Amino acid sequence: MLTINNINVNYGSIRAIKDVSFQVHQGEIVTLIGANGAGKTTILHTISGLLRAQSGEIIFKDQTVSSTEPHQLLKMGMAHVPEGRRVFSQMSVLENLELGAYTRKNKKEIEENISKVFERFPRLKERKKQLAGTLSGGEQQMLAMGRALMSKPKLLLLDEPSMGLAPILVKEIFNIIQEINQTGTTILLVEQNAHMALSIAHRAYVLETGKIVMEGKAESLLGNEQVKKAYLG
Template identity: 60%
Template structure:
């Protein structure tokens, strides 16, 4: 579904991604793990069209999307839940969710997807008239995910969904990620919490200072001494 070949991305003179290659097959949950500043979020921003690569290609289904504008990438079925959630604080929960369907014209189907989002996240339904800024961090994460679902993505890019959340809420969010995957959405997950990411992923890639240094099935990465020592607290 997604194939990235030899991607090089710069922030000014800083070489943020150095020849990154990876692939995601339809129906998989693939996770990218690595320390802060390794290049994980840069990769997602490049996939979303928010950053332009200097070299390399990104194939999504039958299209080359590297360098395309963000809105045309969303139209193709790629949605991102950004790091830090980025909800519109002064708008209601309902208005935030509705924005996810901004490019869609199929009113009846949009109505169905609203019901779907509220069935996945009943708490959002309870808070639908509240402004998003009054929600807890976990509720804002639910809202950011609900908003992304409204675009009917075939590929969902999740950037650090557990960041800043209480352990119980992290569990809830990751159970939901599994449910979204089971319902037919392919997921590329960027996550600092390697433990929980590998517990739900099919495969993973380890990124260090802009390079992929390891890849394998989730089980292989969980068993790797290198991954254990660097990302799983040595156990």
């Protein structure tokens, strides 16, 4: 579904990502774990086109998309839930969801999709007229995910969905991520909370200062001594 070949990304004169390669196959949950500043968010931004790689290529659904605009990638079936949710705080919950379906035309299908999102996140339904900026952190995360689902993505990029949430909410969010995956959406998950991420992912890559230093099945990484020491505490 997604193949990253030797990408290098610079931030000004600093090379933030060095020769990173990895794959995400159809139906998988793949997680990129690593400490703060390892380059996880930079990689996601490069995949969704908000940043450009200096070299290397990104292949999505058998097409090279290294220089494709973000709005075109969305049409191709890639949705990105950015770090810090980035909901439109001055707009209502409903308007946020409608914007998620911006590229879709069929009004009836959009309506159906909205009710599906409300089924998955009942709390959003209660607050649909409220401005998104007045929601709690957890509700904003649900809205950001619901909004991304409105485009019916084949591949969902999730950036730190657990950030700043209470442990019980983190569990809830991760259960939902698994459910989304079981309904056929492939997921690339970036997390600092390595334990949670590894417990739902199929495969994982460990990122350290812009390089991939380890990869493997999530279960085996969960038992790996080095990973335990560095990320699982």
